[in-house]
Amino acid sequence: MDALKRQAAARALEEVRSGMKLGLGTGSTAKHFVDLLGEKVRAGLKVVGVPTSEATRAQAEACGVPLTTLDDVDHLDLTIDGADEINPALDLIKGGGGALLREKIVANASDRMIVIADETKWVERLGRFPLPVEVIPFGLAATQRAMTEAFAKAGVSGQMVLRKAGAGDGHVFVTDGGHWIIDVRLGEIEDPPRLAGLLSAIPGVVEHGLFIGLGSTAILAGAQGIRVIQRP
Ligand SMILES: O=C(CO)[C@H](O)[C@H](O)COP(=O)(O)O
Secondary structure (H helix, E strand, C coil): CHHHHHHHHHHHHCCCCCCCEEEECCCHHHHHHHHHHHHHHHCCCCCEEEECCHHHHHHHHHHCCCECCCCCCCCEEEEEECCCEECCCCCEECCCCCCHHHHHHHHHCEEEEEEEEEHHHECCCCCCCCEEEEECCCCHHHHHHHHHHHHHHCCCCCCEEECECCCCCCCECCCCCCCEEEEECCCCCCCHHHHHHHHHCCCCEEEECEECCCCCEEEEEECCEEEEEECC
16 A cells, blocks of 8 residues: 555656656655655755645655745645545545645645545545544534534434544644644535535634535556546
8 A cells, every 4th residue: 555655645646847846745645755755855956845735844854855944935726635536536534644734725725736635535436435534622512502503414323432542541632733633424515515515604614624625636546557647
């Protein structure tokens, strides 16, 4: 699987041109991309990147990829990022790695977003992967009640699980922005844009993992080779 992720990352690198301002994604697939990009930079490629997490920032710095911020550039040419699920409309579930807020801000500031993944991320309908929803700790129960109403209006339901940190010591996972994440296994989401709008309207919800209309191209690596899919 890791080899497939690297193949998708290598194919995405072919879309990068000298002088580009890049959004750098987060996760194991995006990590391959940053690694390969670093090799190119050390060989003379001139790019600057905006990382979507502190983890990606540290990796990019270690690889020698020059970094900037969204305050210092007026737009990005291209963002390359992974995903947890991709449907034929190129709508996505993201946030398995907890970086969905910065990932969405960066993707939204980009002219194009290339999603890189192994074939297992391709689904007819979003929702098998638990939807991450980034929330403010204050008023959590009220936010969860509002989320339950939003799910009901969108015709879905699922148990809400407050994400815990990986160490297994019971501590809550805290995002780079200081927020918490609630993961909700919803099953098939009939209308992802409608659910996205309903969740975005809840005051305690900072952001959710439905990326609607942001993905331009998906590069999927599988046993049969690489598929490049454009948003319809
Ligand atoms: O959204 C993300 C992080 O917030 C990742 O892109 C997503 O979880 C996919 O990760 P991986 O490439 O490790 O499968």
